Amino acid sequence: MIEVSVINESPYELPEYQTLASAGVDLKAVLDEALELKPLERKIIRTGLKIALPDGYEAQVRPRSGLAAKHGISILNAPGTIDSDYRGEIGVILVNLSNHNFIVKPGERIAQLVIAKYEQIKWKITQELPNTIRGDGGFGSTGKK
Numbered sequence: 001m002i003e004v005s006v007i008n009e010s011p012y013e014l015p016e017y018q019t020l021a022s023a024g025v026d027l028k029a030v031l032d033e034a035l036e037l038k039p040l041e042r043k044i045i046r047t048g049l050k051i052a053l054p055d056g057y058e059a060q061v062r063p064r065s066g067l068a069a070k071h072g073i074s075i076l077n078a079p080g081t082i083d084s085d086y087r088g089e090i091g092v093i094l095v096n097l098s099n100h101n102f103i104v105k106p107g108e109r110i111a112q113l114v115i116a117k118y119e120q121i122k123w124k125i126t127q128e129l130p131n132t133i134r135g136d137g138g139f140g141s142t143g144k145k
Helices: 065-071
Strands: 005-008 024-028 035-037 042-052 057-062 073-075 080-082 089-096 102-104 109-117
Touching (some): 057 089, 089 109
Antiparallel strands (some): 035 102
């Protein structure tokens, strides 16, 4: 478990894990009033949270499966990446992929935040890559089974 410094400018309690095995915490919409998302419309929704991650970690903003399955609500750049040197407010780019208007209510859980460890790379220029069974086959090359 890592410690993450947070500034909570929202009127809500800090997000908590819903179960012992949860990978993410739910982010809530900080709105003055309910907001309507029309079909194919997108809006950046404030969360009121600012964080300072340790180097080597990122925060991923991901869609909530219930909103996606029941209402067609998702996140455009899923997962959105929050770098460890970003100190601004976390925003969520919600999009309505359904054929019906959707109302986002103040305090509604709109996305998940997952913290992930990463490593940066150093490029190694080469003329050949090691062979694999798959090779350069992509986009469906492994079949349907």
